Amino acid sequence: MKRAMVFIMLCGASAVLVSGCATKKFVREQVGATEGRIGQRVDTQETELRQTSERTGANAQALEQTNQRLQGVDSRVQAVDSRVQGVDSRVTEVSALATEAQRDANAAGEAVRATDQRFANRNNLTTLETKSVFFDFGKADVRDQAMPELEDVAKALKADPNAVVELQGFADPRGSDVYNYRLTRDRVDAVTRYLVQQGVELRRIHAVGMGKARQETGGKADRDALAKSRRVDIVLLAPQS
Template sequence: MTRRLASLILCGSVAVLGSACATKSFVQKQVSATESKLTQQMTATETNLTERAALQETKLRETADRAGESRQAIDVADQRLNGLDLRVGEVGARASSARDAEARLSQRLASRNRHRLLDARFVYFDSGQTEIRSQDVDELEYVAKALRADPNAILELQGFADSRGSDRYNRELARERVEAVMRYLVQRHGIELRQLGAIPMGKVALGAGEKASPEALAKARRVDIRLLAPWSSWEDAQSQIDPTAPEQTVTVIPAPQGPATISALPVQAEPTQPPQAARIDAPALGRLPEFLKTITPKDLGGEQ
């Protein structure tokens, strides 16, 4: 009985030990399988993360490339805008120059009939005579040179006689004296008739209380020569003479609207010595045609 019980206990122990060994082996297998699954999952996850990181890096590179291209496009657009700004500035400057030229041209057109007195000269005659005296030739040479220098300049001639004789005789004598001056300028120097304007004024009446002295009569026997130039021509001549010279007060001579009268004559204290301030030197008059030739339609706002 005792032996049977010991055998049963021994068999039970063996069975328990066998079962325990089987359970440990099973557990070890399960742990190994779980570790393998975890390792596979971790490897797959790591691979997935690596792939996603590589994809994100590729996308970042593409984005950086696109950003660089955008910056280049922006730089190109900025350069184009700068070029357009420069062109707009040039167009604005040209438009401003065109407006200035148009304003100058309009002013010239508006002032085309306005003339300025450049100089006044006098040619005297002997009593009852119409011939040019030798001592007065220099005066005519001077005005002829001025007319040749500026084709737009004109002469205003007024003929006078002294108070002796009838009015008809003195008007005829004054006309012949004016014609003698015109004939000299046309025949000797080829001056165009369009540059000459003449009117015989007749006799010069003596003032109240003035006596007919030889000196007074000699001063009355004359032709007044007024050298006039268009306002624009005078401005061009002044700019050629001295661009830095201060502006001077000038007298505007409007285009004559009717016959001249004695009251319209300039008052001169001494006819033989006209004012020198209005006189332009001969070299300046000589340079004026060359300057006028340099003016182009573009300077006046037009197209060449």
Template sequence: MRQTAVMLLGPTLAVLLTGCATKDFVREMVSKSEVTLDAKIGEQGKRVDEQAQRIDEQAKTVDAHGKQLDDMGGRFTKLETTVDETGNIARRAGAKADEAAARIDEVNTRVSHLWANRNARQLVETVEVQFAFDRADLSDGAQTTLAALIRELAENPALTVDLEGYTDRRGTPAHNVRLSEHRAAAVRRFLVGHGVELSRINWIGLGELGGPGTAIDDAKSRRVTLRLMLAAQ
């Protein structure tokens, strides 16, 4: 009986042992598969992260290029504005140059007129009135000097007066011509306002009066010279 039982249990034990071995093998294979799968998933995740990082870097590069383009656009806009402003400045400078040229032509005409009549009259007296720096208004002293000259003109109807305005060397030629004209015009207005006929007055602004360059010379240059003239007999 015992031998028979052993013989019957033998195949059963073999099957059980074989089943256990198969389960262990399966578990081992599953474990290896899981490890391999995890490794692949980790590697794939790493690749995805690297790709995402490259995309971020490319996006930053695109943003940087976009900013550069915006900066260039702003520079072009500023350049266009500067060009327009330069054009306006050039046009204004051209207009001022034309104005200065016109004034110079006017001065030349007056000088030519005075020069042509230089022998038709004789000089009787020369008077000078001084002005402050860059000013064309008459001081009290200048008005006192002119008052005496007005009395002389009133007593001698045959006399005429030539006014020559001057400036010192400071300032541009165009500015100095205008300032000298304003000074001569101020004297003319004072004379006319005190009864001297306008037809007896010749006036001109000659601009800068050169000199050695001292402060005293500059002060003397800021003047209007009045020449009392008498028609030659």
């Protein structure tokens, strides 16, 4: 009986030992498999990380190149912008010059039209002033009291370069026609000479001796009427504006 009990105990111990050995082997196998799988995953992750790092480096390099290209593009854009600003400045300058040229052209056109109008009106004269200077009987000398009147005429002619003056000389009815024509010619010559001495151009003076002045009808002329006949009528004329 004791032997049987010992045998049973030995068999149980052997079973335990055999079971323990089997369990350790299984554990080792499982651990080894797990470590292998973990190692594979680690290797895979390391490979992926390395590839990711490489891609990141490549992306960083590409980004740097892109930044460099962008900087180059920005520089070119700035250069183009500077040229555009320069063109804008030139356009503004040209526009200002064009405006000034148009203004000058308009002014020139107005001047031409004004000149044409003056030319068209050169023979359309308007009377600015009329006056008369008187002479002694049988004389052609300009009286002292007539000189201020003639000086005013000279000033008016010099003030308006387009103005002209007409002189008509007259005599009283006494004496022959030939004598009176010559006398009235001498009188307008005396007035012409005085105006020229005051600086009036001769070409602007138109003078003629008319001979005897026409008298009012009805009776013999009195002393006052005769005195008023011995005269040079002065008409200051200018073209219509």
